[in-house]
Every structure is written in structure tokens, then in C-alpha cells.
Amino acid sequence: MFGTTSSVRTGFVAIFARTDCPECGSAVIINRLCDALHCRSCESAIPVPMTYWDGLFFRLFEAFPNGMTFSLTLSTGLMSELPLFARFRAEMPACSACDAPLPLVQPIGYEGTILCARCQHPTRTFPRPQWIPAQFAALQQFFEPVESVAPLSDKTVAFACQECGGKLRLQAGMRRVTECQYCKATMFLPAELWHALHPVEKRRAWWVAVSQRVIE
Numbered sequence: 253m254f255g256t257t258s259s260v261r262t263g264f265v266a267i268f269a270r271t272d273c274p275e276c277g278s279a280v281i282i283n284r285l286c287d288a289l290h291c292r293s294c295e296s297a298i299p300v301p302m303t304y305w306d307g308l309f310f311r312l313f314e315a316f317p318n319g320m321t322f323s324l325t326l327s328t329g330l331m332s333e334l335p336l337f338a339r340f341r342a343e344m345p346a347c348s349a350c351d352a353p354l355p356l357v358q359p360i361g362y363e364g365t366i367l368c369a370r371c372q373h374p375t376r377t378f379p380r381p382q383w384i385p386a387q388f389a390a391l392q393q394f395f396e397p398v399e400s401v402a403p404l405s406d407k408t409v410a411f412a413c414q415e416c417g418g419k420l421r422l423q424a425g426m427r428r429v430t431e432c433q434y435c436k437a438t439m440f441l442p443a444e445l446w447h448a449l450h451p452v453e454k455r456r457a458w459w460v461a462v463s464q465r466v467i468e
Contacts, residue, residue: 260465262392262463263461264343264345264460264461265316265340265343265460265462266340266341266459267338267460268338268455268456269282269308269336269455270282271289271298271304271334271336271337272335273291273294273296273298274296274333274334275291275294275296276291276293276294278292278293278294281456282300283397283399283457283458285381287300294428295428301334302383304336306385308336308338309384309388312462316342343457343459344356345375345395347368347371347397348397348456349368350368350370352368352371354368354375354395355369360379360392361379363378363379364376364377364378375397376398377394378393379394380393390462391460391462393460393461394460394461395458395459396458409421409422409449410422413434413435413437414439415437415439416432416434416435418432418433418435420432422441422445
């Protein structure tokens with residue numbers, strides 16, 4: 253009778269996550285580890301509690317159970333005001349600008365940036381932060397795309413002030429709560445107009461290296 257042995261290997265998981273703004277209900281994309289988010293619709297600052305990350309990582313290990321070295325407990329993992337919408341996919345980290353695979357030559361524990369071999373766009377990488385609980389110790393290294401700032405469009409949209417009828421010229425970069433340049437009335441731009449100036453953001457991948465126990 254032959255015995256079995258196990259070994260630990262590193263796998264990579266792409267994370268696609270979002271939540272809803274507790275103030276206005278709009279979708280808010282989560283594409284990195286953070287302690288606060290910004291709602292593009294109502295401009296609210298949204299604190300992200302540790303319980304949200306507990307829930308996200310718990311679901312990740314449900315999707316990839318070989319990363320668990322012991323039994324996980326959810327505790328308060330989903331008891332957050334922020335709803336959790338997440339999916340996971342086994343894949344190597346890739347450049348967020350051109351989708352080329354990243355050259356992963358740095359060892360686990362490296363903190364800095366990785367440059368895409370094709371377009372030189374940077375991706376931030378760092379080891380598991382100490383604030384992530386020990387039960388998620390299998391999370392070894394994170395990879396977060398560095399967002400490139402797109403130039404603001406010079407196109408303008410005409411919009412009539414609801415108070416005086418003055419013709420306003422709106423363009424990308426304006427706040428949703430704006431002021432009429434004629435009568436100084438404060439206006440909240442309609443959702444359709446706001447989304448035309450600020451296209452809806454989709455979930456984007458960020459990645460984590462996970463130690464996986466393989467039975468041989």
C-alpha cells in the first residue's frame with residue numbers, strides 16, 4: 253500500500269469585486285486592498301471595514317479550498333453594511349493596459365512595482381499585509397494595477413438650468429452637484445447625464461498569489 257505525500261505550490265487567483273454605496277446605492281468598484289472607497293455618483297467617502305475583507309477572502313477560499321491549511325470560520329465576515337459581490341478566476345497576473353502576462357521574477361515578499369515587458373505599464377505588488385488575519389496566511393502576494401489617468405474629454409454637453417433656463421456647458425471632470433453660472437442655483441445632475449460624462453466603471457481584475465497544498 254502506497255502512502256500519499258503533499259507539497260505546497262503557489263497558484264494565482266484573479267479577484268473581481270464591487271459593492272454598493274450605502275448613501276446612494278450606486279455600484280462602487282473594488283480593485284485593490286483599501287480602507288476607504290469613493291463613490292463616483294454621490295461623491296461620498298465610504299469606509300471599508302475589516303469584516304468586508306474577511307467575507308471576500310472567505311469566499312475566495314471557498315472557491316479555491318486547496319489554499320486552506322485549516323478550517324476557516326466566517327465569524328463576522330459578512331456582517332458589514334457594504335454588500336459583497338465577487339467572483340474569482342484562476343489566472344496569472346497580467347498588465348491592465350495591454351493584457352500581456354507580467355514577468356514574475358521577483359520573489360514572494362517583494363514590495364514595489366512590476367513593469368510590463370510589452371508596454372512598460374506598472375503593476376504594484378506587495379506581500380500580505382499584517383492586518384489581514386492569520387487564518388488567511390495562504391494569501392502570499394498581491395498584485396494591483398496602477399490606474400492610468402485618462403485625459404479629460406474636451407467635449408461639452410448643453411444642459412438647461414432648472415431654475416432660470418440658462419444654457420450651461422457641462423464637461424467631464426465636473427462634480428455631480430454643480431452651480432448655475434447665471435443664477436447660482438445648485439443642481440444635482442440627472443443620472444443619465446452624469447453617466448454620459450462619467451462612463452460606468454466595470455469590475456477589473458486584481459490578483460493574489462495563494463499557497464496551495466497539493467496531494468501527490
